[in-house]
Amino acid sequence: MPLMKSWVASANSAETPFPLNNLPYGVFSTEDSDPRCGVAIGDMILDCAAAEEAGLIELSDEPVFDVPFWNEVMELGAEAWDALRARLIQLLADGSPEQAATAPLLVPMADATLHLPLLVSEYTDFYAGKNHAFNVGSMFRGPENALPPNWLHIPIGYNGRASSIVVSGTDVRRPWGQLKGPNDEAPRFAPCARFDLELEMGAIVGRASDGPITVAEADANIFGYVLLNDWSARDIQAWEYQPLGPFQSKATATTISPWIVTKAALEPFRTNTPAREKDLLPHLRDCGPMLYDIDLSVTLAPKGKPATTLTRTNYSAMYYSAAQQLAHHTTSGCPMNVGDLLGSGTISGETKESRGSLLELSWGGKEPVTLDSGETRSFLDDGDTLTLHGAAKGDGYQIGFGDCTGTILPALTDPYAR
Amino acid sequence: MPLMKSWVASANSAETPFPLNNLPYGVFSTEDSDPRCGVAIGDMILDCAAAEEAGLIELSDEPVFDVPFWNEVMELGAEAWDALRARLIQLLADGSPEQAATAPLLVPMADATLHLPLLVSEYTDFYAGKNHAFNVGSMFRGPENALPPNWLHIPIGYNGRASSIVVSGTDVRRPWGQLKGPNDEAPRFAPCARFDLELEMGAIVGRASDGPITVAEADANIFGYVLLNDWSARDIQAWEYQPLGPFQSKATATTISPWIVTKAALEPFRTNTPAREKDLLPHLRDCGPMLYDIDLSVTLAPKGKPATTLTRTNYSAMYYSAAQQLAHHTTSGCPMNVGDLLGSGTISGETKESRGSLLELSWGGKEPVTLDSGETRSFLDDGDTLTLHGAAKGDGYQIGFGDCTGTILPALTDPYAR
Known part of the structure; x- marks a missing residue:
């Protein structure tokens, strides 16, 4: 599989650990926001809680991203995991019709503090x-x-x-x-x-x-x-x-x-x-x-x-x-x-x-x-x-x-x- | 220390595992109630969630007993543990002025199902x-x-x-x-x-x-x-x-x-x-x-x-x-x-x-x-x-x-x- 192109420019380099092909899940906070779920894309983080609030991502009837762990998303099951990945690719892919709505929800990774991405059960x-x-x-x-x-x-x-x-x-x-x-x-x-x-x-x-x-x-x-x-x-x-x-x-x-x-x-x-x-x-x-x-x-x-x-x-x-x-x-x-x-x-x-x-x-x-x-x-x-x-x-x-x-x-x- | 007398008659026998001296903490449910915190006294259980709601026990600003585990009480610390025990002894001791208010909150143990008394962390x-x-x-x-x-x-x-x-x-x-x-x-x-x-x-x-x-x-x-x-x-x-x-x-x-x-x-x-x-x-x-x-x-x-x-x-x-x-x-x-x-x-x-x-x-x-x-x-x-x-x-x-x-x-x- 080749590199999947994103409208986030920094995600299209051969050197970034976080191209569109990756989309890993973390928990981040900034000066303005409490720890919440985010996705790394190039040198940016997509604020999933904000995307959910804006109606750009809808995984469940209840909000699942405005928490400092990915356990609630995990609880939704493998179909939801697949649906989330597909939706994130839609939002972030080069040519996405939702680029304008999504771009304001990106946070520079350099401004973010990263936290444990999950509640470790055992x-x-x-x-x-x-x-x-x-x-x-x-x-x-x-x-x-x-x-x-x-x-x-x-x-x-x-x-x-x-x-x-x-x-x-x-x-x-x-x-x-x-x-x-x-x-x-x-x-x-x-x-x-x-x-x-x-x-x-x-x-x-x-x-x-x-x-x-x-x-x-x-x-x-x-x-x-x-x-x-x-x-x-x-x-x-x-x-x-x-x-x-x-x-x-x-x-x-x-x-x-x-x-x-x-x-x-x-x-x-x-x-x-x-x-x-x-x-x-x-x-x-x-x-x-x-x-x-x-x-x-x-x-x-x-x-x-x-x-x-x-x-x-x-x-x-x-x-x-x-x-x-x-x-x-x-x-x-x-x-x-x-x-x-x-x-x-x-x-x-x-x-x-x-x-x-x-x-x-x-x-x-x-x-x-x-x-x-x-x-x-x-x-x-x-x-x-x-x-x-x-x-x-x-x-x-x-x-x-x-x-x-x-x-x-x-x-x-x-x-x-x- | 001798037996401490309770107005709950079954708690005064040398054979009961649960005299007033004991007051152990469990989680119980009945046909009418979801799992909640309770205290064993003789062959009865004092419904702590009901006692809290009735204002007979007040450990914290937030209710802590209407949950299926004792972890919230533990979180309150040793002073609260002592205060709870002292209050339970007041309520259940022989001659308690609050006997009439407390008695309706007792559930026969025979009618209760017992659950894990805590959320085991590790x-x-x-x-x-x-x-x-x-x-x-x-x-x-x-x-x-x-x-x-x-x-x-x-x-x-x-x-x-x-x-x-x-x-x-x-x-x-x-x-x-x-x-x-x-x-x-x-x-x-x-x-x-x-x-x-x-x-x-x-x-x-x-x-x-x-x-x-x-x-x-x-x-x-x-x-x-x-x-x-x-x-x-x-x-x-x-x-x-x-x-x-x-x-x-x-x-x-x-x-x-x-x-x-x-x-x-x-x-x-x-x-x-x-x-x-x-x-x-x-x-x-x-x-x-x-x-x-x-x-x-x-x-x-x-x-x-x-x-x-x-x-x-x-x-x-x-x-x-x-x-x-x-x-x-x-x-x-x-x-x-x-x-x-x-x-x-x-x-x-x-x-x-x-x-x-x-x-x-x-x-x-x-x-x-x-x-x-x-x-x-x-x-x-x-x-x-x-x-x-x-x-x-x-x-x-x-x-x-x-x-x-x-x-x-x-x-x-x-x-x-x-």
Whole structure:
């Protein structure tokens, strides 16, 4: 599919992350307006609440856009999702008869503050990148035992903490936690010394289910995707995670990009999961191309210094798709709700340069990464700004996500001082 | 403290779970009324929404009781919690000048349907009973390695699934899941064959926090307690839980009792945590008696047959209090919200007769339990009705929770049939 032309000039460049082909959904505010639903188009945001009030968009008898989340639109169901996208394309396409009515409802993105685009209902984080699982497993258990026996049969995941989800641009405070090195006699309570990123994609559940659903049903229930950084305190994790999994090591913050890129916008970029080393059981098998060809990268900028690219990889490197994760999530009858967020797991490619965490890039701290400034990093320093970038590359256009960024603040001197 | 006398006659018996000393909070509906907040007193429920409308209770400028959850009352804060309890005691105490105005607002409990008493924000399940952890660890790793190295230093917990919380009386459908026995060549997808209960208490967070809080602050932030049955699919759990913890094995359902027993009602029953085998780090240390002396038991009734008591134990058998769990939960900066629910972990006493799960009672299925009917159980059968009972025993009165019960429905023949 080629670039779709819009009368919004900035949307027609090959460089904009937000051409008419994309139309991602966010929540924005300005000096004059409270947080509300908007759609990115070039370097502008279409104020959906204003468009609804003006009668240009009519999705439901009740207004659904004058709220600081997209959950109400999701609740309307897939037909409404399709109708909204079709209507937005009508309004914003080159030659639209409604250009004159729509143009005043555009807000420059530069004047807007972006907020979390949804109310996150519950958050689940998976471990579905095979290279990542192999790398981490090799470090902890040796390469011969790297992959747990269940790994090729189910997408391993654990429940995370929805309250910790923040939008891109939110500073992240280095956490305290209980730590115990392998040679320490006793644990101590101290600031995390091995704070890390995890490069992930997040899938947003747009339709509730109450019982097991198939992979095809799960795919249909996904509303869209975001970039996701699962900040991880490796030293807290090492001490706490046996036997019941990560807990406080993953609860400080998880940052998502501000725009929900819809499944419809990503449709041309569908790609197959990799060849299966062991056949999946029927209820988890692919029902078509279910991953997406999305280029991903991570940059690290020390305070006041230029950014270095830490890694470049692609979402298609995953072993399990979000639809397979969601299907597995329902096998026990677990009810899923609108606004549930599923982290893909860290996306690492096969090469060293494509690893999705500092844990892997520095091989547990043994091979520090050298930045362009000459500094080295095994894990994150205070003041570091980490940014995830993502784009699906089309014919003369790209589908971008907007940056997923956060700056590390130093740990509190005394976490209990009031 | 002796029994407090009420003009509601049924509240003055030593046998009622709901004397004036208790006043637990629930949500009820009748043929004539939608779900709303109510307070149990003897065999009656005081309709708090009606009392608010009549001007007998005034907690806030806005009505807070004519909703199907107690979250709005919790949001008002601890002073309002105290004021409400004081006012309810005024209204319902023997000799109350407002008896005549209040009496018409009582609804017989027998005519009411009980609902979930709160909107569960997020759910965390702990593993803080030492006897349980030791028993399970012994079965899986032998008694010498039973307790993980971190166990005596932090209350181990994992995030559960809030969407799976149901109120007492809700039937529980036996789940399907991926299973693989130690001698199976490959996993298969089949109904769970080792479905189990876990006898727990649940603590309800009534005040939000955004950063680390002390144990004393955590104790102050707890609104009340419920009984909690963490239904567990042991065969699904065994295959999935390494390396990231329980997931689908715990996501079918978790049942809670219908009445939130307030911290204030339980105050006379505070008791110390057991002696510490290793000193806790300062931020997790007790700051007074923080467990409660609550007698607990579990009964199992096969379909159409009388119930057998499976176990009798006490909440004071826990190693960590809910306040310590909540404090630990915030160490990383994890934001906590009103309506968060914390499961205590399985409450097993030291003797065989006081174990809180069939996994322990039947020692992994090796020593089936014999019921009064002569049948045996290693795990739960379809049609079994499981009931948790709990009461703090005072001087001529008791503080009860109401039953926490559920009946096992057979697994679906084909979970994907529509």
